[in-house]
Amino acid sequence: MTDQDDRIRDPWGPRTPHAAGTAWPERVDQHLRDGVRAEDVQRWVRSACVLCSNGCGLDIGVIDDEIVGVRGRADDRVNRGRLGPKGLYGWKATDRDRLTKPLLRDDDGHLVEVDHDTAMRAVVERSRSLLERRGGLSHGFYTSGQLMAEEYYTLGVIGKAGLGTPHMDGNTRLCTATAAASMKESFGADGQPGSYDDIEHCDALFLFGHNVAETQTVLWARMLDRLDGPDPPALVCVDPRRTEVARRATVHLPVRPGTNVALVNGLTRALIHRGAVDHDWVRAHTIGHDELAAVVEPYDPARVGEICGIDPADLQAAADLFADARAPLSTVLQGFYQSHQATAAAVGVNNLHLLRGMIGRPGAGVLQMNGQPTAQNNRECGADGDLPGFRNWDNEAHVDELAELWDVDPITIPHWSPPTHAMQLFRYAEQGSINFLWIAGTNPAVSMPDLGRIRKILSSEDVFVVVSDAYPTETTALADVVFPAALWGERTGTFTNADRTVHLSEQAVDPPGEARSDLDLWLDYARRMDFRTRSGRPLPWWRTPEEAFTEWVRASRGRPCDQSALTYELLRHHSGIQWPVTEEAPTGTARLYTDAVFTTDTDRCETYGHDLLTGATVTREQHRALRADGRALLKAVEHTPPPGSPDTDFPLRLITGRTVQHFHTRTKTGRVPELERSAPRAWVELSADDAGRIGVVAGDAVRVSSPRGCIEAPVRITEVRPGTVFVPFHYGEQAANELTLTAWDPVSKQPQLKLTGVRVDPVTTPAGTSTAQQEAAWD
Amino acid sequence: MGLTVYLGMLHAAERTLAESWRLVADGHAAEADLHHLGHLLGDRADARVARLAPLTERYGERYDDEPERLEAEGLGSLREGPLGLLRDLQDLYLLASFVAMTWDLVGQAAQATRDREALDAVAYARPQVRNQMGFLRTRLEQAAPQALAG
Ligand code: SF4
Numbered sequence: 044m045t046d047q048d049d050r051i052r053d054p055w056g057p058r059t060p061h062a063a064g065t066a067w068p069e070r071v072d073q074h075l076r077d078g079v080r081a082e083d084v085q086r087w088v089r090s091a092c093v094l095c096s097n098g099c100g101l102d103i104g105v106i107d108d109e110i111v112g113v114r115g116r117a118d119d120r121v122n123r124g125r126l127g128p129k130g131l132y133g134w135k136a137t138d139r140d141r142l143t144k145p146l147l148r149d150d151d152g153h154l155v156e157v158d159h160d161t162a163m164r165a166v167v168e169r170s171r172s173l174l175e176r177r178g179g180l181s182h183g184f185y186t187s188g189q190l191m192a193e194e195y196y197t198l199g200v201i202g203k204a205g206l207g208t209p210h211m212d213g214n215t216r217l218c219t220a221t222a223a224a225s226m227k228e229s230f231g232a233d234g235q236p237g238s239y240d241d242i243e244h245c246d247a248l249f250l251f252g253h254n255v256a257e258t259q260t261v262l263w264a265r266m267l268d269r270l271d272g273p274d275p276p277a278l279v280c281v282d283p284r285r286t287e288v289a290r291r292a293t294v295h296l297p298v299r300p301g302t303n304v305a306l307v308n309g310l311t312r313a314l315i316h317r318g319a320v321d322h323d324w325v326r327a328h329t330i331g332h333d334e335l336a337a338v339v340e341p342y343d344p345a346r347v348g349e350i351c352g353i354d355p356a357d358l359q360a361a362a363d364l365f366a367d368a369r370a371p372l373s374t375v376l377q378g379f380y381q382s383h384q385a386t387a388a389a390v391g392v393n394n395l396h397l398l399r400g401m402i403g404r405p406g407a408g409v410l411q412m413n414g415q416p417t418a419q420n421n422r423e424c425g426a427d428g429d430l431p432g433f434r435n436w437d438n439e440a441h442v443d444e445l446a447e448l449w450d451v452d453p454i455t456i457p458h459w460s461p462p463t464h465a466m467q468l469f470r471y472a473e474q475g476s477i478n479f480l481w482i483a484g485t486n487p488a489v490s491m492p493d494l495g496r497i498r499k500i501l502s503s504e505d506v507f508v509v510v511s512d513a514y515p516t517e518t519t520a521l522a523d524v525v526f527p528a529a530l531w532g533e534r535t536g537t538f539t540n541a542d543r544t545v546h547l548s549e550q551a552v553d554p555p556g557e558a559r560s561d562l563d564l565w566l567d568y569a570r571r572m573d574f575r576t577r578s579g580r581p582l583p584w585w586r587t588p589e590e591a592f593t594e595w596v597r598a599s600r601g602r603p604c605d606q607s608a609l610t611y612e613l614l615r616h617h618s619g620i621q622w623p624v625t626e627e628a629p630t631g632t633a634r635l636y637t638d639a640v641f642t643t644d645t646d647r648c649e650t651y652g653h654d655l656l657t658g659a660t661v662t663r664e665q666h667r668a669l670r671a672d673g674r675a676l677l678k679a680v681e682h683t684p685p686p687g688s689p690d691t692d693f694p695l696r697l698i699t700g701r702t703v704q705h706f707h708t709r710t711k712t713g714r715v716p717e718l719e720r721s722a723p724r725a726w727v728e729l730s731a732d733d734a735g736r737i738g739v740v741a742g743d744a745v746r747v748s749s750p751r752g753c754i755e756a757p758v759r760i761t762e763v764r765p766g767t768v769f770v771p772f773h774y775g776e777q778a779a780n781e782l783t784l785t786a787w788d789p790v791s792k793q794p795q796l797k798l799t800g801v802r803v804d805p806v807t808t809p810a811g812t813s814t815a816q817q818e819a820a821w822d
Numbered sequence: 823m824g825l826t827v828y829l830g831m832l833h834a835a836e837r838t839l840a841e842s843w844r845l846v847a848d849g850h851a852a853e854a855d856l857h858h859l860g861h862l863l864g865d866r867a868d869a870r871v872a873r874l875a876p877l878t879e880r881y882g883e884r885y886d887d888e889p890e891r892l893e894a895e896g897l898g899s900l901r902e903g904p905l906g907l908l909r910d911l912q913d914l915y916l917l918a919s920f921v922a923m924t925w926d927l928v929g930q931a932a933q934a935t936r937d938r939e940a941l942d943a944v945a946y947a948r949p950q951v952r953n954q955m956g957f958l959r960t961r962l963e964q965a966a967p968q969a970l971a972g
Contacts, residue, residue: 177972178971178972180971181972209967383858459963459967460964460966460967461960466854467964470852471968474903474904654953657859657957657960658957659956659960660956661956686857686858786854786855787855
């Protein structure tokens with residue numbers, strides 16, 4: 044057992060090294076309120092952590108209807124008992140500063156406390172009148188990656204079968220849209236091919252833009268236990284910063300931000316030139332090899348070295364490690380996802396594995412990571428605009444299946460064009476054609492790019508903004524109606540982590556005051572709106588989380604994310620089960636594509652695909668003509684320079700990211716004393732070179748400005764790539780997104796949050812004096 | 823040879839397409855995707871113009887006696903609002919489809935004359951222009967419901 048000081052000082056905890064192919068040892072972490080001993084706990088309630096996409100299994104300790112601590116579950120496949128700093132201390136936020144009463148904006152523009160019925164009546168009144176006058180297209184929903192599967196599915200049904208609006212997305216657009224998009228492009232459907240168990244079996248680990256040591260601390264602990272054991276895997280790290288991962292790496296490729304596609308093209312070319320392609324496998328299980336080879340051919344090491352700002356020998360070394368590996372495992376995250384050619388770069392990683400046939404075997408796999416704990420559910424259940432069960436909006440037969448399931452006319456279900464992505468949704472609100480916007484469990488007034496613009500939209504008279512949240516946030520302050528929401532531990536539901544592991548999280552305590560779960564809020568809204576099926580049944584007809592779950596798994600039957608044999612009962616006996624869970628695979632499935640048959644059959648696939656450069660959709664006829672028929676697609680595109688790149692006025696490049704103690708906009712983590720104390724405010728990371736040029740030393744205040752805004756924060760000198768500035772994105776008062784640009788990847792529509800041209804000035808110096816010096820040394 | 827007229831026409835149309843992309847990119851800059859992609863696709867059109875240069879040098883480019891009867895129209899001035907955006911993109915689509923068809927026909931001629939350099943240029947240009955049309959169609963279909971019925 045480790046005490047709390049350890050986890051702040053050492054976020055990864057003590058090592059339990061082990062050899063390749065052996066099970067990851069247990070190590071149980073526990074943290075209880077001061078003075079409470081384990082034996083005092085009256086009830087341990089089964090759950091999992093919701094503070095990142097890892098989904099570590101844990102039990103919530105309860106005394107007298109109060110949460111008093113957590114304990115990792117030793118039998119859980121994800122963490123084997125471990126918890127990181129957020130998991131261990133995060134529960135402490137549950138009883139601080141909570142919203143307990145609904146709020147309604149009165150005629151004077153003040154948010155005043157009202158009862159639930161008054162608040163919901165105001166919502167329904169506005170929604171009804173808009174629906175009558177303007178139809179479903181006037182409604183939009185923007186949710187989170189932190190709700191439960193039951194809630195996403197229910198909202199999906201209300202939006203698609205009740206209101207008939209395609210305007211629905213989650214903040215998952217900002218974090219994992221590219222994971223989904225890249226898997227759809229390569230394999231025909233979303234669905235993580237690999238498994239965390241691959242860490243135990245791999246002999247080479249490739250981390251592409253994935254600062255796992257900070258984003259998923261327990262996953263990094265798992266990797267460290269291999270790295271510190273006998274026969275450790277080689278480690279390749281692609282990251283402009285010299286992170287903890289980079290420090291442990293066999294090869295570190297500190298690429299210039301915005302050049303990932305050039306890098307993966309270079310790696311692909313190197314594999315081909317080394318003769319490392321498994322041609323028999325590629326012929327049998329993929330299409331597109333020759334076109335791919337032609338696209339990557341110009342990316343020789345020297346040219347890639349120049350574009351990416353890395354040593355060509357290091358590129359070659361990384362490619363050699365991949366070519367020689369018996370079982371390479373790759374993971375991909377925000378460094379790739381929040382860039383301008385995000386999908387193309389992530390697809391490039393899939394290609395490396397496909398070219399060597401390194402997929403679907405223990406140790407050989409791809410993990411296109413998620414950021415948030417329940418992002419996967421948002422994608423599966425259709426709250427990100429996609430159709431539930433990874434169905435294809437462009438396939439009439441898939442739409443008919445849903446219409447049948449929901450007993451509605453297929454024409455109600457919006458499927459005439461791709462679902463509206465978050466950035467477009469806010470654009471419609473800005474233009475006044477979306478007038479009703481329901482935001483649940485997310486804080487776009489801090490997390491969206493170009494905040495000035497987002498605040499203007501949310502405060503506009505023309506948009507009726509409903510927000511449900513557990514805490515007052517920058518976004519609730521701008522709402523017309525605020526509902527207090529129940530938190531994790533105060534409601535029951537399931538969620539799925541980045542390697543398809545489903546956990547049940549049971550309600551441990553009652554929510555405070557009038558707080559309710561989002562499921563209850565949406566069901567109440569739907570009842571009052573009186574949505575009906577064709578046969579006159581209320582839509583949705585379910586009332587409890589378990590009923591909602593049963594409906595959801597029914598909708599997943601026969602699809603790639605089939606969970607039709609999964610029940611609450613099963614989840615109460617197994618700590619974490621990986622889907623698909625079917626009659627044939629009642630205890631779950633470790634890896635997808637073990638038979639190298641992909642989801643690319645035209646009638647079965649989730650998408651017909653896109654042109655990676657423009658995002659143009661491939662039509663059904665074009666897809667059929669490809670005759671992919673279960674073979675994976677090799678796709679590539681040339682590198683293009685990112686929009687918003689540094690120029691003479693803004694000569695440095697801003698990247699934003701997470702820090703180990705915090706999650707998102709700190710709504711929860713900022714209220715946990717241990718986490719808050721260790722990282723209370725934002726900072727600006729500069730290389731020693733840049734700091735010298737700007738004339739600042741560690742601790743000095745600087746102003747970071749872009750064409751859109753500026754923030755001030757103290758400097759830290761780190762080993763960040765010269766020319767690159769890092770700012771953590773969690774902080775509302777010094778929000779990195781005051782600076783970022785509105786731009787997104789053409790396929791995944793994920794905003795490009797990492798490539799903004801900025802300038803940095805000492806705060807004491809009037810802006811405008813040091814640009815020339817900064818610029819002089821750049822490229 | 824009629825090919826010289828067609829090369830001249832293609833040259834002019836590609837230039838118009840490049841300008842029109844940039845016009846849309848800047849004129850509809852609030853549509854962030856169009857802003858960034860418009861400039862990129864305009865640059866692509868420039869690159870295709872460059873690929874035409876050796877051919878026009880070799881064959882010469884002749885403008886027809888009545889150029890206005892052959893040349894494709896550019897966007898002229900931009901329209902405003904969601905409906906205006908729809909119409910502008912539709913015009914751009916027409917222009918791109920004119921360019922695509924012209925490349926196709928130049929390709930036919932290149933086959934007939936067994937002109938490898940011309941065939942290479944066509945192979946380079948044709949998928950690009952088709953992609954631009956694909957993008958415009960996708961973007962139009964996305965924008966239409968909200969612009970027309972929202
Ligand atoms: S790694 Fe993620 S899921 Fe696990 S305890 Fe930490 S924050 Fe929670």
